[in-house]
Amino acid sequence: MVETECIVFFCKIRGVIELGFRCPQNVNGIAADPQPDWSFDNLLSELDSIDKELNLTLDFPSPFTKKEPRDLKASTDKRGFVMRVSDHETDYADADSDSEVEVDNSLVASGRRFTCDELYMSDDSEDGASLGMQCHQLMDRARLAEAAVYELTDERRFNVTEVVRSKISNLETELVKEKEKFVSLTTTIHKYRELQQERERKLDLQYQRTIAEALDNHLTVVQRDHEHISQLEERRIRDDMARAEAKRREKAIQEEKTRQERIKAEEEARLKSEMVEKAKAAALEAEKKAAEEAAAKHASASDAAPNAGKDSKEAPGPSSSTYDVKKGTQSSAVKNIIRASQNALELEKRRQQMYEELSTKIEPLNQDYQSLGRTIGRLIRTISATIDNIRTRAEEIMKLMNSPQYPQPISIKLFAEKIVSNCTNQRSSNAIFASSRVVVLVTSKTPLAMDILIAELNRICIYTVPKHISYSKEAFRTRDDYFKAIGYKEVDGKIEGLDEYLERLSSYMKLYGALVQTEVRGCQNLHGMKEGWAWLARFLNTIPSNLFTAIALDSFLGMAGYGMYCRYKNQFEKLLSVIGRDFVNALQEGGGDSRSAKVSKVKMSIQNYIESKQYKKEPEGLQLRDRLDSNELY
Incomplete structure (x- = not known):
């Protein structure tokens, strides 16, 4: 705390200089620090660089002679400025970087008072010795400031770690949520696929049923056509049989007439044949008598005639040795x-x-x-x-x-x-x-x-x-x-x-x-x-x-x-x-x-x-x- 007061006092001596960050101090509620783990050496080096920019040096090679105050004016009530260091490190982080007045007002409060009029700056050696003692005191206070900086650095590092841990936890939570969402979507996809397969199976079953019905209808039509053709064939056969029966009856009537006529003709032929047979019998009787008369006159001739007739009966005819193809009869010779x-x-x-x-x-x-x-x-x-x-x-x-x-x-x-x-x-x-x-x-x-x-x-x-x-x-x-x-x-x-x-x-x-x-x-x-x-x-x-x-x-x-x-x-x-x-x-x-x-x-x-x-x-x-x-x- 003492070291911080020394730093602010030094800054007031050199002039109103604001040590600000090179980036916005607050982003989304988080204080930004270009180098949160600064050491006291780093702070001194930064102060040296500022001194060089202002063409000043902190080593005091020659006795400091006060010519005239730069920006400080004597006050009638001889009061100095009051510097207050806040116990909380977030007081500086939460201050607006765009307003210097607000920073000075936050730092100026009731507290220990410093009066610059008590210091008489001259070229005397006593004044130089007293100034050296003051510098020594300032250096002791710097060690205390360095410890405070370490504490602030550790606290800031802890806060940053907590923030990072919080973000990691949030990320893990989001990852778990994303995983659960992915699992849910995967389950939904599987269910949709099963529903789609079930729908396709039902469609296939319906299609097969449609084909079966069409096939049954086709077979019914074919069977009906076959039955129709069979009926036509049977009807044609019946018609043929009816025509044949009509022809048969007509032919039977015609044949009956023919038979009657044939019977009459046969009767007439029989009568004629009887008359012819009677005439032949008379002729044979006459021939017999003539033969008996001739036999008495020609006895020798009548003896030769029976021998010739006997020979003629024993000689086979031309057709007696032939095979009857139709009847299948045959003689002993064949x-x-x-x-x-x-x-x-x-x-x-x-x-x-x-x-x-x-x-x-x-x-x-x-x-x-x-x-x-x-x-x-x-x-x-x-x-x-x-x-x-x-x-x-x-x-x-x-x-x-x-x-x-x-x-x-x-x-x-x-x-x-x-x-x-x-x-x-x-x-x-x-x-x-x-x-x-x-x-x-x-x-x-x-x-x-x-x-x-x-x-x-x-x-x-x-x-x-x-x-x-x-x-x-x-x-x-x-x-x-x-x-x-x-x-x-x-x-x-x-x-x-x-x-x-x-x-x-x-x-x-x-x-x-x-x-x-x-x-x-x-x-x-x-x-x-x-x-x-x-x-x-x-x-x-x-x-x-x-x-x-x-x-x-x-x-x-x-x-x-x-x-x-x-x-x-x-x-x-x-x-x-x-x-x-x-x-x-x-x-x-x-x-x-x-x-x-x-x-x-x-x-x-x-x-x-x-x-x-x-x-x-x-x-x-x-x-x-x-x-x-x-x-x-x-």
Whole structure:
């Protein structure tokens, strides 16, 4: 405190000098100090710099001589100025730097009084000594001022530290708040993202539901279209049946008239024939009498005549040694050209009689059933390898067979003919097995249809008996007659080619093999695996090995081999070994380059079938599907 008074006193002596800061003293309520940790040495150096600016020195090299006071004037009451140092360091900091008057007034107050008039400044040594003593006292007071400065510096440093600590605390609080705000925003973002995902999931679900509804509507429209088409088809069939019935009735009436006319004509012809017979009887009586008279005159001639007649009866006619292709009859001279077992021929004959009896029942009707044939043919052609389709087609065919509108013999015969003829158009095993299933379903309800179908197959293809006819010049007038006997077709007066015949032969045998192997749950196959085993045994025992028989055997094994292996196992494999050892080795390559190539091809096919054991693999189409692949698109 003393040191501060000395500093202020010194300043008053030198003049009114304000030690101010080079920056604003107060910023936002905080006192600014350009160097808050000043020491006393720093203060002295600052005072020296001020003295140099005023061209003064503090060392007093020469005695101070008072000439005249600079700014101090003598006062009548001889009072000096009063200096007061505040106990609080903030009194100077809070003072306004722009007003010197306010600073002086704050410092001037009641306190210790200094009078400058008591000092007599002269050049005497006593005055210099007294001045030195005063300087010494001032220096002692300076040490006290230095301690005060240290205290003020520490207090200021403490205040600054508190302010900094306060700011750091505020910053930490703000950081915590910012962190909490960030966490809150992050949580909000996550919630928003979850809401967005939930919204998108709901939109996807709604979109899928819309697609499903559109698909259901589409399927409903497609089903309605199919039902409409089916109704139109059924209506067309009913119209065709109605027109056919009208034609049948009209034709029946016309036939009745024709029959009456024919009866009249036959009666007239009978009467005429009776008259002619009476005339012939009279003529014969006259000839007899004439012969008796001639016999008496020419006895020798009458003896030669009976011998000549006897010779003429023993000589065979030109047609007695020929083979009747249509009826299948033969004389003893050509009986050896047929190769077949006796049981097979008897079964063929029995089925042929049933076929002829059925045809005999149909002939008196003499009506046009083309519309019925077209309907049955359309149903057979639209058979596919699906369970629903096969069941539907079988039910429709059985309805036609049991319909009172048509005679059942006609429906059975048309069914057999359409099945056999349609197999030549079926290239895949799927279609052949599907047709065989329809046959089993239909014939299980109508057993006669199976015999008629097998009879039709035996008539078209002799190898389904099995039976083989060898060529003989004595039995056949020409090669064409022989070809017709073994199943060649005549088209426009010409016999079909070898390739066409072999292709049809293979189709017939595939149908027969599929029919033998087909089994339907709940139905009995009237011509099943037992008949297939009998056919194979008869074939190997009686049928020779050539191109035709090899094609028939290869086609049959390809369709029925799997079923026969599953049923007979080792016994069937023994038969296959016999085929590979005897039948295949007996095949002779001959008859031209084309036929030789075909023989080699079928020979290799049979060998590959046996060696690779293809009979253990289920043929394609044996197992049905629930629906067609095209239906899976809907």
